Amino acid sequence: MVQLSDIVVLLPEINLLIFACAILVVDTFTQDPARRITYLLSQIALLVTIGLVFFLHTGASIYVFNGTFVSDPMSSALKAMIGIYGVVIFLYSFEYLNKQDWVKGEYFVLGLFAMLGMMVLISAASMITVYLGLELLSLSLYAMVAMQRDSASASEAAMKYFVLGALASGMLLYGISILYGITGTFQLQELNQQIQMHTGQNALLVFGMIFVIVGIAFKLGAVPFHMWVPDVYEGAPTAVTLFVSSVPKIAAFAMAIRLLVNGLEPLMQDWQLILIILAVVSMAIGNITAIAQTNIKRMLAYSTIAHIGFLLLGIIAGSHLGYAASMFYVITYALMSMGAFGIIIFLSQKNFESDNLDDIKGLSDRNPWFAFIMLILMFSLSGVPPFLGFWAKWFVLKELIASGYVWVAAAAVFFSIIGAYYYLRIVKLMYFDKPERPVLAGASAQMQVVLSLNGIALLVIGMFPGLLMALCLSALL
Amino acid sequence: MVELVVFYFFGAVLVISASMVVTIRNPVFAALFLVLCFFSSAAIWLLMQAEFLAIALVLVYVGAVMVLFLFVVMMLDINIARIREGFVRFLPFGVIVALLMLIAISLIVGSGYFEMKMPAAPASAVSGYSNTTELGKALFSNYLYPFEVAGVILLVAIIAAISLTMRKPRSSKAQQPSLQVKVKKGERLKVLHVKAEPKQDQGG
Numbered sequence: 001m002v003q004l005s006d007i008v009v010l011l012p013e014i015n016l017l018i019f020a021c022a023i024l025v026v027d028t029f030t031q032d033p034a035r036r037i038t039y040l041l042s043q044i045a046l047l048v049t050i051g052l053v054f055f056l057h058t059g060a061s062i063y064v065f066n067g068t069f070v071s072d073p074m075s076s077a078l079k080a081m082i083g084i085y086g087v088v089i090f091l092y093s094f095e096y097l098n099k100q101d102w103v104k105g106e107y108f109v110l111g112l113f114a115m116l117g118m119m120v121l122i123s124a125a126s127m128i129t130v131y132l133g134l135e136l137l138s139l140s141l142y143a144m145v146a147m148q149r150d151s152a153s154a155s156e157a158a159m160k161y162f163v164l165g166a167l168a169s170g171m172l173l174y175g176i177s178i179l180y181g182i183t184g185t186f187q188l189q190e191l192n193q194q195i196q197m198h199t200g201q202n203a204l205l206v207f208g209m210i211f212v213i214v215g216i217a218f219k220l221g222a223v224p225f226h227m228w229v230p231d232v233y234e235g236a237p238t239a240v241t242l243f244v245s246s247v248p249k250i251a252a253f254a255m256a257i258r259l260l261v262n263g264l265e266p267l268m269q270d271w272q273l274i275l276i277i278l279a280v281v282s283m284a285i286g287n288i289t290a291i292a293q294t295n296i297k298r299m300l301a302y303s304t305i306a307h308i309g310f311l312l313l314g315i316i317a318g319s320h321l322g323y324a325a326s327m328f329y330v331i332t333y334a335l336m337s338m339g340a341f342g343i344i345i346f347l348s349q350k351n352f353e354s355d356n357l358d359d360i361k362g363l364s365d366r367n368p369w370f371a372f373i374m375l376i377l378m379f380s381l382s383g384v385p386p387f388l389g390f391w392a393k394w395f396v397l398k399e400l401i402a403s404g405y406v407w408v409a410a411a412a413v414f415f416s417i418i419g420a421y422y423y424l425r426i427v428k429l430m431y432f433d434k435p436e437r438p439v440l441a442g443a444s445a446q447m448q449v450v451l452s453l454n455g456i457a458l459l460v461i462g463m464f465p466g467l468l469m470a471l472c473l474s475a476l477l
Numbered sequence: 478m479v480e481l482v483v484f485y486f487f488g489a490v491l492v493i494s495a496s497m498v499v500t501i502r503n504p505v506f507a508a509l510f511l512v513l514c515f516f517s518s519a520a521i522w523l524l525m526q527a528e529f530l531a532i533a534l535v536l537v538y539v540g541a542v543m544v545l546f547l548f549v550v551m552m553l554d555i556n557i558a559r560i561r562e563g564f565v566r567f568l569p570f571g572v573i574v575a576l577l578m579l580i581a582i583s584l585i586v587g588s589g590y591f592e593m594k595m596p597a598a599p600a601s602a603v604s605g606y607s608n609t610t611e612l613g614k615a616l617f618s619n620y621l622y623p624f625e626v627a628g629v630i631l632l633v634a635i636i637a638a639i640s641l642t643m644r645k646p647r648s649s650k651a652q653q654p655s656l657q658v659k660v661k662k663g664e665r666l667k668v669l670h671v672k673a674e675p676k677q678d679q680g681g
Contacts, residue, residue, distance in 0.1 A: 002618065010622075014483070017629060024636065033655060062620075065621060065622035066618070066619040066620070066621075066622075066625055068620070068622045071621050104640070106636065106640040109636060110633070110636065110637070110640075111631070111634070113632075113633045116629065120626055126623070128620070128623045129622065129623055129626065132623055132626040132627055132630065133626065135630050136629060136630050136633060137638060139630060139633050139634060140633055140637070143637030143640065143641060144635070144638070146641055147640065149641065173570075203588065204585070207585050280681055290595060316616060418625070
């Protein structure tokens with residue numbers, strides 16, 4: 001039965017929901033075309049949510065609402081991360097929307113609802129809540145991608161995303177129904193125990209599990225379920241791409257941990273094999289295809305696919321250290337992705353997205369400081385020490401080798417080296433090429449400060465990776 | 478005995494109408510067959526003593542969703558010939574994929590992992606048992622949290638639909654002071670250079 005103490009555990013989500021509904025109403029009545037009040041209230045909503053998450057953090061696993069919701073160290077850590085990144089994303093997005101003269105209150109409202117979906121997904125203790133959280137997240141994202149109604153490419157991207165996403169949801173639901181049919185429970189912990197008892201029906205469980213993995217792989221954007229990623233990244237407005245490329249990956253990581261580790265850990269040997277294929281193919285196709293791209297957003301899309309492959313390696317390691325390395329990776333990746341799209345927003349102007357490789361030529365002449373920030377981001381993405389991206393790769397590879405998958409680790413390093421080419425090409429374009437057209441990039445002071453901090457953070461945390469790793473370990477042990 | 482006959486009758490109607498939805502050419506008929514499909518599944522649910530679900534299916538899907546769907550189908554000018562253009566071209570590929578999936582699934586289903594023996598019939602309900610009451614109890618106690626999240630999803634669907642389709646009314650003649658203030662001289666004032674000509678009407 002539901003008690004008052006149950007509701008207290010749920011306070012961060014309840015707070016976010018109330019804020020989102022209130023902002024929706026306020027936004028309808030505000031006369032300000034720049035929607036400043038909507039933006040400020042959205043930031044306050046996120047800050048209050050972060051505060052509540054910290055305040056309610058106990059370090060213990062608490063199951064409430066009849067085992068459908070769990071609050072544990074991992075959920076607190078990831079929710080706080082999503083909140084903090086959300087503040088940065090909204091700041092960058094507000095800058096972009098203002099530059100384009102296209103400030104829409106719905107962007108922030110749908111963004112908050114998407115974050116609510118992520119929090120539901122992160123705290124899911126039952127397959128029903130996994131599914132519902134995923135739907136809440138995806139539905140908001142589809143609408144955000146389609147929000148630029150007059151743009152043909154955004155509509156096309158939204159259509160592809162929606163149709164493929166609905167198909168993937170169906171697959172996930174089919175897998176969940178098979179698992180439920182065999183074990184008779186939705187609760188992930190009980191599922192884990194039931195599977196240990198039903199060892200004779202392994203093939204049947206694996207049959208269901210494959211559909212579940214399809215759902216996870218689609219959400220992460222791993223090959224061969226990556227078809228939506230490049231089109232959505234390129235077609236959507238940069239503010240939306242920034243959103244889609246960062247925080248939902250954290251939620252998708254949580255979804256993978258909840259389903260594969262909390263629920264299906266007894267089937268580890270089976271899902272490891274599938275994930276190895278997904279990871280290696282993702283790294284290969286992502287890194288090699290990215291070389292051929294001329295559009296930065298599309299290039300970063302393929303780079304995402306490659307990074308997702310790397311992220312899966314930590315889960316493949318199959319140990320708590322491996323999961324923690326994976327969590328480290330996804331947190332790092334989201335930070336780098338935010339910075340990279342932040343730079344594109346910084347360079348963009350009204351009716352000019354500045355997302356071609358040619359547009360970034362000679363950036364160091366025009367703006368040496370932000371060229372340097374972009375240099376940090378690109379070095380970090382390609383995994384050059386001492387930046388944070390290097391440590392993310394290092395921890396994942398270390399755990400992978402400790403689990404005995406040396407050849408997978410070798411493949412990962414091989415494809416990372418291929419990937420370094422297109423990251424370093426951007427550095428070359430910025431520093432050694434002459435600008436093709438004199439583009440005056442500019443942004444508000446707060447955008448400049450946060451974007452600088454975003455880049456510097458990669459260097460500073462990269463100097464002390466142990467702190468972040470300790471957080472990840474405490475979240476998953 | 479009667480139950481079995483009713484089950485097979487509605488089961489047959491369900492299968493036939495479902496395949497008609499996919500195969501029939503006219504989209505209006507397809508929608509109507511979908512209505513029949515829902516109706517017969519509602520009847521089967523009724524047989525299983527799930528009366529609330531059966532009634533909800535008829536009321537919500539047949540009564541509301543499908544009627545709306547029919548409106549949309551009738552309003553849109555759907556060119557079936559164009560939709561079917563790629564049918565023959567993609568047929569071989571589709572057949573190959575379908576065959577592969579059929580083989581893969583039948584390997585698992587036919588391998589004896591699925592127990593084919595009939596599960597025991599559930600005990601028939603005691604008198605005074607109400608499916609609706611039990612469903613309500615489950616939704617508002619054990620499944621309260623998922624139920625509320627589902628409500629939020631519907632809210633997001635409404636917001637998304639409105640934000641994607643609502644355009645400002647075109648007939649509105651209201652002034653927009655913010656735009657009026659921003660207007661530049663060049664947008665309103667056009668300086669024409671007219672050649673000066675001598676007056677003609679005097680003494681002419």
